[in-house]
Amino acid sequence: MIEWPHWMAIVVLAPLSGAVLTPIVSLRDRRIAPWFALATMTVTSVAALFLIMRVAQEGPFSYPLGAWTPPYGIELRFDEFSAAISVVCLVGSLAILCSVRYTEWLRELAKPRIPYYYALMLLNLGGMIGFMITGDLFNLFVFLEILSLSGYALVAVSGERTAEMAAFKYLLMGAISSLLVLFSVGIIFGITGSLNMVDVTTRLASVAADATMPAVLALGALTIGFMVKAAIFPVHVWLPDAHAIAPSPISAVLSGLVVKVGIIGMLRVYQIYYGSGILDLTVLNQVLLWLGAISIVMGAFFAIFQDDIKLMLAYSTISNIGYIVMGLGLSTNLSVIGGAVHVFNHALIKATLFLAAGAFIYRTGYRTLTDLRGIGRAMPLTSIALSIGAVSIVGIPPTAGFLCKWYIALGAFEADQPMFGFALIFGALFIFIYYIRMVNAFYFQEPIHKEVLRVEEAPLTMLGPILLLAALCLIMGILGRIPLTFIEPAALRMLAPLGG
Amino acid sequence: MKNAAVASLLVIFAIPLLIAVAELPPFGDPDAPIHTHISARYIEQGVEEAGAENLVTGVLLNYRGFDTFGEVTVIFTALAAALAVLLTSGGVQYFQEDRPPAPPKGADESERPPTPVSPVVLFVVRLLAPFIGIFAAFVILHGHVTPGGGFQGGAILGAMFIVLTIVLGAGKVRPRLPEPLARWLQGAAPLSFVLIGALGVAFTGFYLGFPPEHSLHLVRELMMVVLEIGIGVGGAAIFARIFLAMEAD
Numbered sequence: 089m090i091e092w093p094h095w096m097a098i099v100v101l102a103p104l105s106g107a108v109l110t111p112i113v114s115l116r117d118r119r120i121a122p123w124f125a126l127a128t129m130t131v132t133s134v135a136a137l138f139l140i141m142r143v144a145q146e147g148p149f150s151y152p153l154g155a156w157t158p159p160y161g162i163e164l165r166f167d168e169f170s171a172a173i174s175v176v177c178l179v180g181s182l183a184i185l186c187s188v189r190y191t192e193w194l195r196e197l198a199k200p201r202i203p204y205y206y207a208l209m210l211l212n213l214g215g216m217i218g219f220m221i222t223g224d225l226f227n228l229f230v231f232l233e234i235l236s237l238s239g240y241a242l243v244a245v246s247g248e249r250t251a252e253m254a255a256f257k258y259l260l261m262g263a264i265s266s267l268l269v270l271f272s273v274g275i276i277f278g279i280t281g282s283l284n285m286v287d288v289t290t291r292l293a294s295v296a297a298d299a300t301m302p303a304v305l306a307l308g309a310l311t312i313g314f315m316v317k318a319a320i321f322p323v324h325v326w327l328p329d330a331h332a333i334a335p336s337p338i339s340a341v342l343s344g345l346v347v348k349v350g351i352i353g354m355l356r357v358y359q360i361y362y363g364s365g366i367l368d369l370t371v372l373n374q375v376l377l378w379l380g381a382i383s384i385v386m387g388a389f390f391a392i393f394q395d396d397i398k399l400m401l402a403y404s405t406i407s408n409i410g411y412i413v414m415g416l417g418l419s420t421n422l423s424v425i426g427g428a429v430h431v432f433n434h435a436l437i438k439a440t441l442f443l444a445a446g447a448f449i450y451r452t453g454y455r456t457l458t459d460l461r462g463i464g465r466a467m468p469l470t471s472i473a474l475s476i477g478a479v480s481i482v483g484i485p486p487t488a489g490f491l492c493k494w495y496i497a498l499g500a501f502e503a504d505q506p507m508f509g510f511a512l513i514f515g516a517l518f519i520f521i522y523y524i525r526m527v528n529a530f531y532f533q534e535p536i537h538k539e540v541l542r543v544e545e546a547p548l549t550m551l552g553p554i555l556l557l558a559a560l561c562l563i564m565g566i567l568g569r570i571p572l573t574f575i576e577p578a579a580l581r582m583l584a585p586l587g588g
Numbered sequence: 589m590k591n592a593a594v595a596s597l598l599v600i601f602a603i604p605l606l607i608a609v610a611e612l613p614p615f616g617d618p619d620a621p622i623h624t625h626i627s628a629r630y631i632e633q634g635v636e637e638a639g640a641e642n643l644v645t646g647v648l649l650n651y652r653g654f655d656t657f658g659e660v661t662v663i664f665t666a667l668a669a670a671l672a673v674l675l676t677s678g679g680v681q682y683f684q685e686d687r688p689p690a691p692p693k694g695a696d697e698s699e700r701p702p703t704p705v706s707p708v709v710l711f712v713v714r715l716l717a718p719f720i721g722i723f724a725a726f727v728i729l730h731g732h733v734t735p736g737g738g739f740q741g742g743a744i745l746g747a748m749f750i751v752l753t754i755v756l757g758a759g760k761v762r763p764r765l766p767e768p769l770a771r772w773l774q775g776a777a778p779l780s781f782v783l784i785g786a787l788g789v790a791f792t793g794f795y796l797g798f799p800p801e802h803s804l805h806l807v808r809e810l811m812m813v814v815l816e817i818g819i820g821v822g823g824a825a826i827f828a829r830i831f832l833a834m835e836a837d
Contacts (some may be wrong), residue, residue, distance in 0.1 A: 097785075104661050105782045107668070108775035117766055151598040153654045155792035155800075159626055160652045204672035210664050229657030234665055241669030252673075278612050281621030295621050305608035549746070 090142045093366035096151035096164050099135035099173065101219065102128055103214030104234075107207045114203040126181060129213070132479060133177040136217075140171045146573060150223060158223070158286035165223030168578035169355050169428060170490070172348065173217045175435040179344050180213040182553035185219075186443050189547050190337055193450055196247040197335070212238040216345060222350055225273045225283045225433040228356065229356040232269060232349070236317075236375065239346050243334045251273045254329035265316035272313070279303065279458055285360055292364035303366055310357045311372065317339060318350025320413055321383040323389070324406050328390075331402035335371040336446020339398060342443060343405045344435040351412050353429055357584060358416065365585050381511040383410030388518030392525070395456040399440065403506050406479060407515055408434045412509060415496040423499025424579040427537040430492035431478075433564055437488055440477035440557040446479045447546035447554060458527060460565045462535030464527075466543045471530050473558035477495045478523040483516050488561045490566035519577030639808040640732040648737065653796045657785070660777035660819055664726060667774055667826045674833045685833025704739035705755055710794050713755045716775050720748040732812045738777070738819025745820060746827030753831065776818035 106128030142149065148167035152158060184206065189200050192247035215235030222228050242264060244255035277283055279299045282289040314325070319327040357415045361367055369502060387407030394400035408430070415427025447470045448463055449455050464471040480487035483494075493512065500509035535541055545551060564571070613620035630647055638646030640745075648656050681758070724744035732736030765773075770777075781796070788797035788811075798808045 094789065094795065101782060101785075101795075105778060108778045110623070111668075112768070115771060140659060140700055153796050154650060154788065155794040155797040156651060160629060163652050198676050200675040201672050204668045204675070207668045207671055211661065211668065214661075215697075224655075227654075227655055227658065230655050230662070233662050235660060237662060238670060239663045241665075241672050244674050247673070275608070275612070281623070281625030281627070283626075284755045293619070295625075299611055299613075301608045301611040305604060308604075414811070417790055423648075508824060 089572065090138050090145070091221060092138070093151055093435060094144075095135040095138045096166060097138060097153075099167070100131055100164075100214055100218040102132045102135065102473055103210045103217065104400050106131075107210035107214060110207040110210065111203045114206075118199065118202050121203040122184055122191075125184050125210055127212060127364045129181040129184060132213075133181065136173045139166055139221075139427040140165075140174055141366040143168060143171060148554060159282050159287035162227050163223040163284055163286075165285070166221050168543065168575050169352060169527070170221045171574065172431055173220050175432050176213055176216050179435055179439040179557075180209070180341060182439065182443070182557060183340050184209060185553050186340075186446065187335070187337040188549045190335060190446060190450055190550070191221070192483075194246060196251075197245060198247065201247075203243065205242070208242050208245070209338075211235075212341065212342070212346070213244065216349055218481055219349055223285050224277060225285060225288065227283075228272050228353070229266070229273055230319075232266060232353070235346065235349060239342060240554075242338045242342070243330045243522075245338070246333070246335055248333070250329075251333045254326075258326045259331040261316050261323065262307040265313040265323075268309040268313035268316075272309040273393045275302050275306040275309075279306075279461060287357065289360050292360065292366045292549060297366065300579065307357065307361055307367065307372065308434065311354065311376075314350040314353035314357070315349070315379075315413075318347050318351065318409050319406055320350075320381075321386055321406070322378050323385065324387075327406060328399055328402040331405065332396060332399040336442055336449060339401075339446070339449040340439040340442035343402060345478065347405060348431045348435060349425075350414075351409070357580070362585050364584055373417045373419050376413050376507045377505070377508060378417075380414030380417055381508055382411045383407060384414065384511060384515035385410075385518070388515045388522075392518060392522045394522075395458055396440070397448070397455055397457055397460065397479055397526075398528075399439050400457075404519065405434075405438060408438070408481070409421065410492060410515070411496055411512065414512065415492075415499060418496070418499045418501040418503045418505065418508070419575075419583060420503045421579055421583060423497045424490040424583060425575055426495025426499060427571055428575045428579060429568075430489075430496070430573055433488040433492055433561075435475050436557055436560050436564060437480045440473055440561055441481070442556060443550065443554045443557065444474035444477065447550045450550065451543040451546060452537075452540055452583055454540070457529040459537060461529050461533040461537075462539065462540050463526060463543075464530035466541050467545050470546050470554055473554045474530075475527060477560050478526060480565070482519045482523050486562070486565040488564035488568065490565060491572065538569045594763065594794070639805055640812060642732055642734060642737075644735070645732045645812070645816075646761060647735055649732070649815055650798050651787070653781070656819075657781040657796070659756075660822065663823060664775065664778055664827055667830055670830045670833050674836070676836075682760065706751060710755055713751055717748055720751075721792065724748065724820070724824075728816050728834075729813060731816045732809065738816040739823060741816070742820040742823025745824035746831075749824065749828040750831050753835070768832060770825065770829070773821055775822065775827055777819045777822030780815055780822070784815055784818075789813065 110124055113124050148507055151164040190481045191205055195393050210237050215231045218231035219235060220230060220232060242257045243258055244252050251505045276288060279296040280288050280290050282291055296516055331339050332344060335364045339475050356403050361369060384407050387410060391400045391403035394403060412427040412430050415423040441501055448460055454460050481491040483489040497509045630643060634640055634643045634646045638650035640646035673767060724741045727736035727744060728738055728741030785796040789795055791797055791799040
């Protein structure tokens with residue numbers, strides 16, 4: 089079963105064709121839509137599971153579409169970084185489950201839109217999966233477009249005026265970043281004559297050795313393009329509004345998963361450029377290091393002053409992406425491993441937080457810390473889940489956030505850049521402050537609205553996913569070594585040409 | 589002042605772009621990597637290997653068919669995005685029954701009755717529509733031999749529908765297409781790729797493969813034609829639906 093090659097095609101075809109079929113199957117009864125989407129994601133998850141087991145056994149493998157030997161056709165290539173599709177499947181499925189009640193409750197979401205809401209969700213998830221497993225640069229761009237376009241629409245779907253403005257801002261920034269990515273893919277094709285990533289890596293070293301300026305430009309444009317998607321300072325401005333205004337299950341997907349596409353994109357660019365050895369990347373690494381450090385401190389700093397719980401979580405996403413980018417910029421084994429695993433762990437943590445926040449909003453209709461005072465007594469389970477998520481995001485052992493941040497910090501000291509190690513700890517301190525604020529509001533402050541104390545616990549389709557994710561935050565803290573050792577070969581392979 | 593800042597910013601960004609682009613291989617240079625590496629094989633063996641006399645179609649459907657699957661999915665995403673943002677509670681019946689009420693008095697501009705369509709325009713559009721439709725069918729079906737294909741033909745077909753809707757009014761065209769059929773047609777392009785691609789597994793052992801043997805060239809051509817029809821019809825249905833949704837908005 090594990091060896092069956094076609095899991096590779098199924099893992100991306102299932103969600104995309106499922107998206108096309110969703111409006112058709114839910115024509116008579118729109119309540120079918122979420123369950124159909126969930127069934128699609130189950131098939132996808134099974135395929136993803138087999139692929140990850142195979143990559144753990146035999147290392148990276150590829151699937152030549154149309155039976156053309158690469159580089160003539162398009163190649164799907166699965167390596168350890170691609171295993172991030174596991175968290176896409178998990179968080180995506182749970183977000184769909186949470187949407188069942190949430191979309192029916194959301195008054196601004198007109199009922200005929202609901203099947204298209206799930207179709208867009210599946211397109212978004214399928215686009216991300218395709219992005220993570222493709223081995224072809226233009227194909228990467230095609231999937232980037234699928235997931236970006238569906239992402240913009242999902243922000244606007246609630247139909248409020250502010251949501252449309254936020255989606256439009258997201259669209260403008262996203263369109264520029266997609267354009268930059270496409271432009272650089274064109275330049276890379278121009279100097280190498282190839283689009284296959286493995287082929288481009290070897291040909292950059294041989295054919296394009298005398299065309300270093302275009303190679304530098306392509307590297308710069310790709311990095312900026314993916315930085316916009318990842319929302320790194322100073323191109324993060326679209327993120328807080330878009331992530332805070334979207335419906336909460338969508339926020340979980342956008343904040344937990346979609347920003348990570350920028351990170352995976354950067355990893356692919358690094359694989360190509362480190363592998364070819366055509367350029368010295370020290371300057372770029374230095375830039376990423378600084379931008380990452382600024383993002384950490386700035387994101388955490390702004391998060392402290394937010395009263396809106398979702399806006400606070402959105403700023404904390406900027407801060408956490410900063411950790412990952414700093415890990416890449418340090419370019420030591422430990423820091424890259426830590427950064428790559430944080431892609432996975434942060435998705436779990438942020439999904440817990442956004443879904444729990446969504447459950448509060450669903451039950452009470454309030455979304456600020458002030459209004460939600462005392463909710464810990466009315467919704468104990470959701471509040472505990474949210475607290476576990478908050479502890480994890482600070483990085484207190486033994487939770488999921490700890491090991492990766494520890495690895496990145498170790499990397500900073502290993503690379504002889506202790507200053508950035510301190511920036512990381514400083515950011516964690518800020519995060520700790522807003523965590524304290526949150527716990528204080530939920531458990532210890534006197535409620536402003538008496539009815540907050542009378543709300544029921546979240547419904548099962550929301551509580552189940554939230555508790556599962558919170559449990560995973562703890563489990564991944566205890567079993568944290570497994571993903572770290574899993575991702576290690578890919579990080580070593582990427583950094584090997586540095587002699588590191 | 590602001591303009592000057594923007595202009596200088598643009599210049600600062602343009603300089604590295606121009607320097608880098610100047611170092612690209614000269615345009616039309618036969619020794620440039622884009623002509624010597626992959627495309628060389630496409631040009632030399634493409635017709636034989638990929639089975640389409642139109643090389644562009646050969647690359648589009650065969651060598652890089654998966655990209656095209658992605659592109660038609662992007663078009664479907666555009667439809668889903670438009671409907672997820674624009675649909676109102678009136679839903680699909682909006683066009684026939686729930687016409688929005690007339691604007692309140694005071695808005696004197698919109699109070700005037702709409703200008704009737706000129707009989708000349710009406711006649712010409714109705715006269716031309718069948719020809720446009722036949723031309724679209726030709727472009728779609730002949731796309732693997734001559735320039736054209738599903739995307740272009742679909743655009744023509746969609747344009748025909750939009751022109752008819754503008755001139756005759758939505759009510760006259762729309763009810764002829766029942767909603768279930770319309771939804772299948774809107775998904776036609778990605779679905780045809782999934783089906784034909786799965787067929788490719790049987791022929792070549794991999795998704796989206798086309799049988800390379802010469803004895804099966806008719807099968808191969810048929811598979812391509814089905815894909816082209818899927819792209820064309822699906823594209824046209826999506827254009828028309830987006831147009832109707834925006835018109836209702």
